[in-house]
Amino acid sequence: MSQNVLKVEDVTMQFGGVVAVNNLSMEVNEGEIVALIGPNGAGKTTAFNVISGVYAPTNGRVSFMDKPMVENHPKGKMRRIYHGEKDGVYKQSISKTPDQITKLGIARTFQNIRLFKSLTVFDNVLIATHMRSKANVFSAAFRTNAAEEKANRQKTSRLLEMVGLSDEQGEISTSLPYGKQRRLEIARALATEPKLLLLDEPAAGMNPQETLELAQFICQIKKDFQLTILVIEHHMDFVMEISDRIYVLDFGKLIAQGTPDEIQSNPHVISAYLGVQDDE
Amino acid sequence: MKKHTGRDLVLSLLLAAAFAALLYYFQYDKAASHNYAVSILERSAIYAVVAVSMNLLNGFTGLFSLGQAGFMALGAYTTAILTIPTHVRQSVYYMNGIEPWLEKIHLPMVPAMIVGGLIAAGFAALIGIPVLRLKSDYLAIATLGFAEIIRALLASRPMDRITNGSYGLNNIPGFKSIYQVFGIAAVCIALMVLLINSSYGRAFKAIREDDVAAEAMGINLFRHKELSFVISSFFTGVGGGMLAVYMRSIDTKTFQVALTYNILLIVVLGGIGSVTGSIIGSLLINGGQEWLRFLDEPTTVPVLSSLFKPGFRMVVYSLLLMIVVLFWRSGIMGTKEFTWDGLFGLFSRKKKKTGGA
Numbered sequence: 321m322s323q324n325v326l327k328v329e330d331v332t333m334q335f336g337g338v339v340a341v342n343n344l345s346m347e348v349n350e351g352e353i354v355a356l357i358g359p360n361g362a363g364k365t366t367a368f369n370v371i372s373g374v375y376a377p378t379n380g381r382v383s384f385m386d387k388p389m390v391e392n393h394p395k396g397k398m399r400r401i402y403h404g405e406k407d408g409v410y411k412q413s414i415s416k417t418p419d420q421i422t423k424l425g426i427a428r429t430f431q432n433i434r435l436f437k438s439l440t441v442f443d444n445v446l447i448a449t450h451m452r453s454k455a456n457v458f459s460a461a462f463r464t465n466a467a468e469e470k471a472n473r474q475k476t477s478r479l480l481e482m483v484g485l486s487d488e489q490g491e492i493s494t495s496l497p498y499g500k501q502r503r504l505e506i507a508r509a510l511a512t513e514p515k516l517l518l519l520d521e522p523a524a525g526m527n528p529q530e531t532l533e534l535a536q537f538i539c540q541i542k543k544d545f546q547l548t549i550l551v552i553e554h555h556m557d558f559v560m561e562i563s564d565r566i567y568v569l570d571f572g573k574l575i576a577q578g579t580p581d582e583i584q585s586n587p588h589v590i591s592a593y594l595g596v597q598d599d600e
Numbered sequence: 601m602k603k604h605t606g607r608d609l610v611l612s613l614l615l616a617a618a619f620a621a622l623l624y625y626f627q628y629d630k631a632a633s634h635n636y637a638v639s640i641l642e643r644s645a646i647y648a649v650v651a652v653s654m655n656l657l658n659g660f661t662g663l664f665s666l667g668q669a670g671f672m673a674l675g676a677y678t679t680a681i682l683t684i685p686t687h688v689r690q691s692v693y694y695m696n697g698i699e700p701w702l703e704k705i706h707l708p709m710v711p712a713m714i715v716g717g718l719i720a721a722g723f724a725a726l727i728g729i730p731v732l733r734l735k736s737d738y739l740a741i742a743t744l745g746f747a748e749i750i751r752a753l754l755a756s757r758p759m760d761r762i763t764n765g766s767y768g769l770n771n772i773p774g775f776k777s778i779y780q781v782f783g784i785a786a787v788c789i790a791l792m793v794l795l796i797n798s799s800y801g802r803a804f805k806a807i808r809e810d811d812v813a814a815e816a817m818g819i820n821l822f823r824h825k826e827l828s829f830v831i832s833s834f835f836t837g838v839g840g841g842m843l844a845v846y847m848r849s850i851d852t853k854t855f856q857v858a859l860t861y862n863i864l865l866i867v868v869l870g871g872i873g874s875v876t877g878s879i880i881g882s883l884l885i886n887g888g889q890e891w892l893r894f895l896d897e898p899t900t901v902p903v904l905s906s907l908f909k910p911g912f913r914m915v916v917y918s919l920l921l922m923i924v925v926l927f928w929r930s931g932i933m934g935t936k937e938f939t940w941d942g943l944f945g946l947f948s949r950k951k952k953k954t955g956g957a
Contacts, residue, residue, distance in 0.1 A: 372816065422818035430816075436809035438935065439802075447806045450799045451818030457827060460798035461791065469799065512818050 323350045324386065325516050325548045326371070326426075331380035332404030333366050333572075334394075340366040341377075342572040343405045348516065353542060353549045355559045358569035359592060364552045365431055367569070368520055371550075372428045373418040379404050384424055384516070389416045423451060427514035429505045431521045431552075435493040441504055442489040445476045448511035476511065482544065483507040483537075499530045503537065510545060517541075519551040523558050535561050560584065568592065608940045623778055638778055640890050641883075645785035646842045648882035651866040652789050652875050653835035658864075659873035659935070660796055661828040662808030663732070664740045666860050668836050670747025671720040673754055673855035675837030676844035678716035680769040681762065682707040683845070688771045695767055696760040709773070710784070713841035720837025721830045723750065728829045732822060747860065755852040768851025772844055784842060788835050793875055795831065804828050808873075869924060870931050877933030884932075892917055 326348040333341040341363040348354045356364050369375045371382055373390065378398055382390040391414040394402040416424070436444050449472040455465035463469075480486050483503045488496060493504060502522055509517060522538070523531045535558055542549055553559045559566060560580040568576040568583060570592040576583060583589055623641075626634040650668060657663050686706050689698055707715065731742045754763045763769070775781045795801055803824050806814040815821050844850045862885070870881025895913040899905050924932075936942065 374812070417820070418812075418815040419818045419820045422816060428816050430813065434810050434813035434816075436806050436813065439805060439809060443802060443805075446799075447802045447814075447819075448817040450803045450806075453799055455799060457795070457798075457800050457831070460800050461795040463794070463798070465799075472799070508817065 324348075325350050325384065326550065327383040327386075328367075328371065329381045329383070330406040330409065331367065331370055331377045331382065332402075332406075333363070333370055333375060334378040334398065334402065334404060337401055337403070339403050340572050341370065341569075342403075344380075344569070344572075344574055346567050346574070346577070348548055348550050350548055351542075351546070352564045353538070353551065353562050355563035355566045356550065356552050356569060357554070357556075357559055357566060361571075362569040363572040364569055365520060366572075368428070368518060368552060372426060372518060373416050373421040376415040378402065379406060379410060381410050384421075384426060388412070388414055389421060389424060390414060419451070422512050422514075425513070425515035426518060427509035427512045427516075428518035429502075429509050429520055429522060431524065433498075433501050433505055435501060435505060435508075437492075437494045439493060440489065441480065441485055441491055441493050441496065442476060444493050444504060445479055445508050445511045446472060448508045449475060451512055479507045479511055482541070483510075498525060499534075502526075502534070506537075506541065510541065514547065516548045516550065519549065519553075521552055521554060523553060523555045526555075528557075531555055531558050534558070538562055604941060611940050619782075620779075623782070627778060636890075640886055642775070642778065642781045642846055644883045644886040645782050646839055646846055647863065647866060647886060648879045649785050649788045649842065650836050650839035650863050651870065651878035651882050652792050653832045653839065654863050655867050655870075655872065655875065655878045656792055656796065656804075656835075657828055657832040658867060659871075660801065660808060661804040661825060662811075663825060663829065664736055665743040665829070665832075666740045666857075666864070667724075667727070667743035667747040667833075668863050669855045669857060669859040670743075670750035671724060671833045671836040672840030672843060672859065673747075673751055673852065674720040674723060675713070675716035675840030676850050676855070677754055677763055677769070678719050678837070679709070679712045679841030680772045680844045680850055682712035682715060683709055683773055684769065684771050685773065692769060692771050693761070693764055696764060699761045702762060709775075709780075709845060713784070713838050713845075716841040717834040717837035720840070721834035724830045724833030725826065728826045732825045732829060744857065744860070747855075748857070751852050751855050754855075763852075766851065768849060769844075770849035772848050772850070774848050775845055781842060781846065784838075788838055789875065789879070792831075792835060796875065800824070800827065865921065868931055869921070871933035871935060872931060873935035874931070874933035874937055876938035877931055877936075880932060880938070888920070889913075889917060 324347055328344055328346045331341055331344045332339065344367055356367065358364050366375065370377045370390065377390060377392050379393050379402070381388050391410050391412045393410045393413070394407060436447060453465065453468050453472060455468060459465045477486070480489050483506065485500060485504060485507065488500065493501065496504060506522070523534055526534060538549065539562060541547065551563070563580060566578065566580060566583045567574060568589050575588045575592060576586045578586070626638050650672060654668055657665050681702065682705065684692055686704060689703060727746050731739060731746065734742055753759060755766050757765065759765065803814070803819050806817065806819060807821060807824060811821055847854070866881040866885050867878055869885065870877030870879070892913045895908055895916055896910045897908060899908045
């Protein structure tokens with residue numbers, strides 16, 4: 321029985337009167353690649369932002385390795401305008417900040433690449449090792465942590481080699497071609513030593529060839545780093561190729577879940593994607 | 601890239617030696633004109649410390665703060681109060697008298713400066729808790745306000761017996777030798793450079809580049825911003841202490857917003873995010889302001905005689921600044937640091953240009 325890495329329970333995210341994610345529950349088990357798909361505006365990225373701590377959900381709970389890391393229930397003004405379900409089930413208010421969540425072992429990439437723009441490729445990855453280093457500001461400034469610093473630099477070199485960016489390590493990150501920037505962002509996320517990797521539309525803007533390479537790359541790093549991966553994606557071929565299980569969101573609600581084969585033949589999914597109207 | 605390290609080291613040592621020799625010459629040859637040059641250099645060094653510490657915050661961490669004058673005032677007053685010799689204190693505080701508990705507390709110069717820095721850092725830590733949640737312009741306005749509050753508090757009536765209120769403080773012992781001021785400035789700047797090049801410095805830069813991504817990489821935004829703010833304020837406080845020792849007498853008018861703008865000017869002119877840029881900027885601003893003094897003097901050149909009046913200097917100075925900012929958008933150094941390779945590259949590029957034309 322594989323262990324449950326991420327568990328999302330009844331998460332509702334409401335902005336004012338708009339319910340962006342409605343009562344989403346999902347699980348990601350150890351060693352899986354799970355995809356979260358859905359048409360534009362279905363609430364995928366919002367769900368991602370709740371998991372990574374950018375937004376506190378209006379209601380619901382997110383647990384990582386069986387420990388709740390985000391939990392909330394409608395309060396104050398939101399109590400009155402709350403449209404979601406399961407009000408009153410979750411009593412606690414826990415909201416870990418994104419950096420605490422990263423420290424627990426969840427790393428993420430961004431839909432619109434967010435690199436440290438004017439810094440070099442090497443520094444981009446090296447910065448991500450800062451969180452795990454034990455140095456305080458004095459030991460770092462006076463170089464008494466030289467051994468650790470050296471280890472971090474070696475780790476960075478190794479990571480860049482693994483993602484195939486060794487030759488570009490001295491270049492400014494934004495000067496890289498798009499596909500390599502994606503890889504760099506993944507390398508940077510890996511430098512935080514995650515157990516769970518969240519990829520937000522990693523294949524966006526890529527041609528079929530690049531997408532294929534990316535799929536292989538993701539399977540490779542999953543094996544090398546013993547990762548569990550949750551990915552948001554639009555490219556159906558890509559999703560069908562890499563994922564073990566798929567969750568489908570539409571208008572903030574989960575409409576289907578299952579293996580790629582099940583999803584492909586699911587009438588709800590087909591109608592959501594192709595806009596076919598149900599005859600009733 | 602690394603083949604020139606030996607040469608660079610030699611050249612840097614030569615530059616330092618030449619500077620030391622120049623200082624020695626100034627001290628050895630006791631002509632009055634040298635005192636003038638030395639005092640400009642000293643002020644440049646002090647402004648450079650404050651400019652680099654402002655750069656640490658504005659240029660490297662990306663927090664646009666304008667509280668420098670306030671923190672300098674804290675450092676300056678602390679240093680002044682602690683270093684004024686106990687036997688002249690009664691005469692310094694002749695209007696209001698001095699608090700009895702303060703009367704006997706006396707520290708040598710360097711420890712007094714460190715205490716001044718610590719007090720500035722302590723205030724920064726308190727101010728930072730509410731203020732660092734703001735961003736860009738709002739942060740600038742909030743820190744500006746706090747700097748004015750600090751200044752007003754120092755001049756306020758209840759503080760009369762500590763800060764001597766609006767009468768200011770004088771009889772502050774000056775630097776014992778000219779090496780002292782450059783030594784302290786060099787140590788302060790070296791410490792900040794060490795910090796900037798450490799993993800914390802990189803984390804600061806990450807926050808500057810993209811705070812959302814930095815947070816997703818596990819960098820605790822508030823903790824690192826607060827750290828940068830406190831360290832920057834510490835060195836600003838030390839710089840203020842140096843200014844007090846350099847000026848020998850201070851009052852709260854010295855630490856008005858104009859002082860912050862002066863430092864900001866140095867940082868922007870030198871390049872936001874460049875330590876060497878701040879040092880060069882400090883030399884240029886302090887030296888330039890003095891060098892242009894001839895514009896204030898009357899002249900016999902026909903057309904210019906109507907222009908050269910007291911105040912004309914600042915017109916030209918401001919024009920020059922505008923020209924520099926227009927043509928070097930990101931300051932003289934941008935975010936790069938001074939390297940010998942860069943200097944030689946500048947010459948060889950120029951040569952190539954003339955050769956080609």
